[in-house]
Structures are given as C-alpha cells and as structure tokens.
Amino acid sequence: MTTMITQLLNSKNKTVSTLLLIFFIGQAFAQNKNLVSLASGVKILKAPASYAEFTERSSYVLYSPSSLIDESDKIWCSKGTTFPMEFVFELTELCKINKLFFNNVCENYDGIHTKELKVEYSSKSANEDYKLFGNYTLSKNKINEYPVDAEARWIKLTILSNYGNKEYVELSEFKVFCHPAQELSSTIRIDGTWHTNWQDIIFHQTGNTFTGDYEYDGVVGKVTNGVITRNELFFHWKEGNRQGTAKLYLNAEGNRLSGDWINSNNSGDFGVWEMQRKRAIGIDYKSRENANIVSASPIIPEKVVRDEAIEFDGQKIEIGENIVFNNVIFVQSKAILLESSYSELDKLVEILLKNENLKVELSGHTDNQGNVNLNIKLSEERVETVKKYFVAKGIASKRISGKGYGPSKPINDNKNELERKLNRRVEFKLF
Incomplete structure (x- = not known):
C-alpha cells in the first residue's frame, strides 16, 4: 500500500492519481472500523458470569459483558475464575476481518489481567463451523493487537487463564476491526412498527430518508432528519425537553435494529436502543461467485410462498x-x-x-x-x-x-x- 501511494503521488496525471489515492486511502480506512461494539449493533449471544450482569435498559454497566465492547473506559470483570470463560458475539452481517484488538490495561489488582485466550470465527451460524483465529497470550497493562484475515459473522472469545488472581479476571476492551464483505443491491426497508426496549416506534420511510413516532413515559416522541446509509440509520429524536441523536444498524435478516443514542442536552445521558420487528425484510445483497454467505432472508415456516416473489x-x-x-x-x-x-x-x-x-x-x-x-x-x-x-x-x-x-x-x-x-x-x- 505504501509503495502504491508513493507511485500515485509521483504520477504525472495528477487528476487520476488523486482520485486513485482517495480510493486506496478510503479502502485502508474502511478496514479499520471496529464492528464488534454496542454502537455498531453487535449482539452478545453468550457471556460468562460477570461481576455486574448485563441489563437491557442500561447496557453500559461497569464490569458487565456489555462493558467489554462499549468502546469506553469501563472494564469487564468476571464473577469468579472458573475457566474457560466464553463469549459469543453476533455481527449485524458477514464481515471481512483484519485485526483483533485487546485492551488489557486493568485495575491495579495483582494477577487480575487476562493472560491466555483464543478467538474463533464462523460464517455459518452461532453454534457451528468455528475456525481458529489463534491462541494468544496477552501482555498485562498493554494494548495487544493481532492481524488476521477471514470472513465471519460470529466471533467466539474464550478466556483460558489470568495472571494468578484467584477471585477475578478483567479485560478492558475487545475490538474486531473489519468491513462488510458484501455490497447491497437496494436500499433497506425499515418502515413500519418496531418493538423497542421501552416502547413501540413507527418509522415512515421515503427512499433513503425517514421520520418516526413513538411515546416514552407518557411523552410523545418524534424522529426527524432520518437518513439511511447502507444498513446504518442516523436520526434526531425529541421527547419533551429531551432531544438527541441515534445511530442504529439493521441486521442481515432485517428484523433487528441496534445501536446507541445520545442526549444532546446531557453528555452523560446515553445508552443502547434496540428494536425488533415481527415481519423480517432481509437485506438484498449483490451475489458473489463462490461466496460462502449466510442467507439474509430466513425461511419463515408455515407460510406458502409463491415461486415468483x-x-x-x-x-x-x-x-x-x-x-x-x-x-x-x-x-x-x-x-x-x-x-x-x-x-x-x-x-x-x-x-x-x-x-x-x-x-x-x-x-x-x-x-x-x-x-x-x-x-x-x-x-x-x-x-x-x-x-x-x-x-x-x-x-x-x-x-x-x-x-x-x-x-x-x-x-x-x-x-x-x-x-x-x-x-x-x-x-x-x-x-
């Protein structure tokens, strides 16, 4: 990549070289986004017993499984030291993964840091066909990074040991840098009723823009200025005197939206916003030859489907x-x-x-x-x-x-x- 950029900078055709340079730099940056985070819509399917358990309404809880992937200074901490300790994370879609990141800078308790672990991945399902990224020994009080190269949607993280503490294990942050493995062939559909982790919300979509209505604690809420970019939704929300923004991601099956919201009036007021809809409208992906891709449109049983959609x-x-x-x-x-x-x-x-x-x-x-x-x-x-x-x-x-x-x-x-x-x-x- 470095050699290619140097050649482009020295090229006589400055217009072409500039465009190509922007393209290649954009590709490099695209590979450096952490998509295993609560803010990116990842779902925690399995987690070991923790010092503070995950709660649906307040997902950024210190020591809970969610704090391992919340991209903050909050730390995950185990409840005991019974190894192995297994996490399973579901990304919103199939991704091309290029780097694993572990922040092992933890509280100053002797032997509490994570030591040995392994990371596996699957493109088939959450329960089968896992392949090994690697077995790793983490340095304590340091950032540990490992290059990898695979396509996956499910990530299994298994902690095998710590540095000797008999009561607790801690790990500050786990990140997986990647980018989507597939292109979309059409704009996603999100209009209709969604069941959220506190009230229903109704989206009204026109092209790649949308608005919405909901109610929270007896106050009518409004969604405005909604924009759809790929499978990402960004919008403004307002309920009484509270207002802010939210960024959510639609999963490949088309039945779950998840991400985070922020209160613009109070920088300390934020959390996870998760939505489900009963009728899934799967994302349409462009086909790829010889690709091993999970179907984005699950079969719904007990319904007759015409041969021609x-x-x-x-x-x-x-x-x-x-x-x-x-x-x-x-x-x-x-x-x-x-x-x-x-x-x-x-x-x-x-x-x-x-x-x-x-x-x-x-x-x-x-x-x-x-x-x-x-x-x-x-x-x-x-x-x-x-x-x-x-x-x-x-x-x-x-x-x-x-x-x-x-x-x-x-x-x-x-x-x-x-x-x-x-x-x-x-x-x-x-x-």
Whole structure:
C-alpha cells in the first residue's frame, strides 16, 4: 500500500492519481472500523458470569459483558475464575476481518489481567463451523493487537487463564476491526412498527430518508432528519425537553435494529436502543461467485410462498400474510377516501391485474372510542369503499372479499392517541 501511494503521488496525471489515492486511502480506512461494539449493533449471544450482569435498559454497566465492547473506559470483570470463560458475539452481517484488538490495561489488582485466550470465527451460524483465529497470550497493562484475515459473522472469545488472581479476571476492551464483505443491491426497508426496549416506534420511510413516532413515559416522541446509509440509520429524536441523536444498524435478516443514542442536552445521558420487528425484510445483497454467505432472508415456516416473489410498495409479501395499508386514509368518521390514498391502492391494483389467479381479502378496523356497533358499521363501509375502488380499476368483484371488525382486533392497547391511530387501519391479504 505504501509503495502504491508513493507511485500515485509521483504520477504525472495528477487528476487520476488523486482520485486513485482517495480510493486506496478510503479502502485502508474502511478496514479499520471496529464492528464488534454496542454502537455498531453487535449482539452478545453468550457471556460468562460477570461481576455486574448485563441489563437491557442500561447496557453500559461497569464490569458487565456489555462493558467489554462499549468502546469506553469501563472494564469487564468476571464473577469468579472458573475457566474457560466464553463469549459469543453476533455481527449485524458477514464481515471481512483484519485485526483483533485487546485492551488489557486493568485495575491495579495483582494477577487480575487476562493472560491466555483464543478467538474463533464462523460464517455459518452461532453454534457451528468455528475456525481458529489463534491462541494468544496477552501482555498485562498493554494494548495487544493481532492481524488476521477471514470472513465471519460470529466471533467466539474464550478466556483460558489470568495472571494468578484467584477471585477475578478483567479485560478492558475487545475490538474486531473489519468491513462488510458484501455490497447491497437496494436500499433497506425499515418502515413500519418496531418493538423497542421501552416502547413501540413507527418509522415512515421515503427512499433513503425517514421520520418516526413513538411515546416514552407518557411523552410523545418524534424522529426527524432520518437518513439511511447502507444498513446504518442516523436520526434526531425529541421527547419533551429531551432531544438527541441515534445511530442504529439493521441486521442481515432485517428484523433487528441496534445501536446507541445520545442526549444532546446531557453528555452523560446515553445508552443502547434496540428494536425488533415481527415481519423480517432481509437485506438484498449483490451475489458473489463462490461466496460462502449466510442467507439474509430466513425461511419463515408455515407460510406458502409463491415461486415468483410478489412485491408491494418495495417489500416482498407472502400469500396469506396480513399487510397493513400505511397510507389509506379516510375522512374522519366517514367512509370517504382521501386522494392521498390512491397511490398505495393502485400498487395493489397493479399486482391483481398482473396476477389474475390471485384474490384479495380486505379487513377494516377502528379504535375503541365511541359506540361499538357504529364502529363496526364504519369499518364495514370503509372496506366496501376500497372494494368499489378496486372494481372501478378493473378488478372483478368476485376476486374481492372483506369484512369490518370494528374495534375487536386491535394491534395495541389503545392507551393513547398514537396507539389508537395505528388501530384505525385497513389490511389486506392475498390468496
């Protein structure tokens, strides 16, 4: 690399050499990012008993397993010295790994430092096909670094001994420097409802930008200025007087977002923000010849999938799966569609016109406010309005069925206006 950069600097074609220089330096920097960190969305699948246990709400806890990968001055400490002590970490995706990093600068207790350990990796699963990076003897009170070269998604760290202390083992920080092994072929999809480690959040995505709504401790929260870069989400959040930023990463299966948030008003207020969604939308990767890659789209059992995938509004959908229209909106308390609803309805019309063997079942739902019978009647009328729209667009009425359920099938508890808004919806499923 050094020789190549020198040649570029001496090149007569300064424009080309400058561009190539930027490219190669960028590649070098890309290989020097620690992706085994809480801030990068890594998941701790297994950890030994620790002096302070990991807690979901407060993940940056001194001596807990999370403190081993939080990129701070907090230290992991064992609870006892029963060896071996095993950690398993799951990266968000398959990565090209080039360096292992151990900070073995610990508290000044005799013999407490980690001494011998081994590191293994797997590109298959968290439970099998591990290969050895190496067995290492760490120098105490020093940074220990080791070059490696492999593709992996799961990392197993096994501590085998310390420097003689009979009660505790400590290790300040473990890092794995790497970069993603695969290119994405399309923008990730994150719109919809996510279950977080304190409340649900709803993202609204347009291209590579997004906004969101949530509630925390009775206060309405807003997500603004959201930008998607590859599988990384960066956004601003605000809830009452508290506000800040967050950076989260989507895993390859498309069902987990994780990263960290920071309170802009209080530099000491930060933590992990983790989200799950029931319906996974896997990341689409560009194919690579002879690549040994874990599938990004897991098979979902007990659902019939067509040979030819059906895509609705940028998302692959399955036969028999209930899909919520995100932008089908009616005049308040009436069964009159707003014009802004037409675009989303037309996308389903297009699917039905192209697939004449498919039928659609509609279902209408309301919140729990007001008279139950009137709500059922309103939901039935709204289903009928959508059906008439489809018929007017050329879909035979015999291919469309539907029912209004009123407030009987809520998707949450109707505790506040945000939850009630989500319960007021029209769904469809193909069969």
